[in-house]
Amino acid sequence: MHPSTAGLVAYCDAQAGSARRRRIDNHLSRCQQCRGELRRIQVEKDELSISGISGATGDLKTGLTELLSSMVAWRDGQTVGLASGVKNRVRSQLELYMGSPAVSLMERPGMRAEELLANACEILDALLGPAAAEAVRDDMLGGLRCAREAAETLSRAAVERHPRAAADKHPPRGSEKHQ
Amino acid sequence: MMRKSDFEGIESAPRWILLFLGANLAAGMLAVYVWHAANLVFSIQAASGSTSALSVTGMAAVDLWLCLVVLRGFPAGAPLRSAWLLITLAAAARVVSGVMGSLSGSGAPAVLAAGGPIQLALLAAGIFTLLRVLRRFGFCREPGTADWAVSGIAVLFTLCRLGEVAAEWLAGRPIPLETWISLAGLPILCVLFLEAMLLRQSVVRIGNGLITRGWVALVCGIFLTGAGELTLWVIPHYSQTLPLAMFGALIRLPIAAAFALVPASQVAAQRRATKPANGQPEDLAGGTDHRLLWPVMPR
């Protein structure tokens, strides 16, 4: 009995279970047709793989720097708007699944957004189950544009610190006429 | 306004249960005025041989199925796994009681035991575990005066029943086995009353969210069980002509429905959380060249 295409594909991807892999191994040692089929699948897979493409490295280095700056800004409490947005999302999910009084019980004045998120996740994990709690957690952060907001906060802060540098970089329109 | 989509999917189970209950109650209320009951005291805990037994057993089966669905969402090690396991076993005991009652008669000791003290004890253990978890998060406090007072009513009722039985026994009258089995469930009912009050208190502290709706149903189920026992005990003392069997039938289905609403609400909450994200690949395919879905190499 020849293994199905799905079986061979899973075998090729090393995603077949151990029992299935052993069965296919045994079959392949005897069946040239399936060995050919497996080779064909491997070839197709290799053709579909696009590797060695570079060119975005510069972008990614900049991206990593931006990300780290955003993370530092978050940690230092500079991203007030974003933190407030995260808290609102957490509150609304807690109100949906538990109720408004629970939010009042769980939130302390001055509590950081990630602490509220942590508390919410812990309770929902216990009451809803891990899979559902994980989905709610992803829902809490979904719809936000955290990274972009954090980056915008940083650039606004940079402009406020160095308005002259920002103005030189982006001169007002019409100033060229007077030069 | 109710839409067709409100009744689709397993997450609409609470609506279906309430709809079924409403229809049955309406029909039952109509029947109670034309049907004379036998002059016996039925225990509210066990399934009966009346025509409503099928509905009650069916509801218990739905309850069990939904409990199993909920249990899948709590893997080993999850804080509420054991609570839901015990609640599931209680539902299983109700189903076994209902099925055996249909096959061998409602008076069989096993039927009464499964549908009585066994399922109550499992439920009590499950709620105890739930309350422990709620206490850890600060949602459950020590019982207050009102909690003790309501439990006291259950204790008083238990003492009255015990006193009656003791008097009959002392008078030399034989006490049927089903009475002893029924009595065995009453102390557990007292514990359940206390737990229900604590759970009610927790729900008030937490709020009326998707998760807590199931707990409200649990509290209702416990109080209905106690109220049903009390009613069926009181009625014969005042009237021999009222249709006791019909009262029993009327109260058993709401109790079964209340317990079925517990996992139904939990399933609805879990499904609400894990509903698929909007925007499957097919959404992209509408009028979109699938070349766009092939890797666009970053420059």
Next chain:
Amino acid sequence: MDRTPGSPPLTAGIEQEIVDLYEREAVGILRYAGAVADNRETAHDALQEAFFRYFLCRSAGQQIRSPKGWLFRVARNYVLDQKKAGSRNEVGMDSLLHVPCPAHHPETDGRVSDLLQGLLQIGLSPREIECVQLRTEELRYEEIAAVLGLQAGTVGALLARAHEKIRKAVGQDGRKNRDLALPVTREKRYAS
């Protein structure tokens, strides 16, 4: 809940974890997000968003079982949300004509296999294409399933169907057969 109230979370270890993860996975995520989105900016935003949310979750003490799969899923959902919002991604059919076909992408040195060109024409479904794309990024079937909201078995079936369609399309055109006659010395790549 025994956390010291008001103290900032310890994130130094988390930051290093994120840097390591970024260096490993960012290329693949950006590539995939670029495939799902229709512009680079959205793809880049999706990448940044996925990592920032990862940082938020880790700062909240959350353990993420499969970070790679999670990041791909967040990036994908972000792109889909942006498309729905239509904030700057209104794509009409006409504009599709100006999208460069990856079959002719300069970075592939103009050498695109006949098989790849054939693939673009044989009508793989969007799900099949995404499964293939994610497999290319070396995600396991469970991870692909989590990204696309499917069961792991369905992923295997979709990939098998994609291969069958490829074979059918390639088999129909005889001049493409030479691409399949690869040297038998090519090493089979099975994960250990």
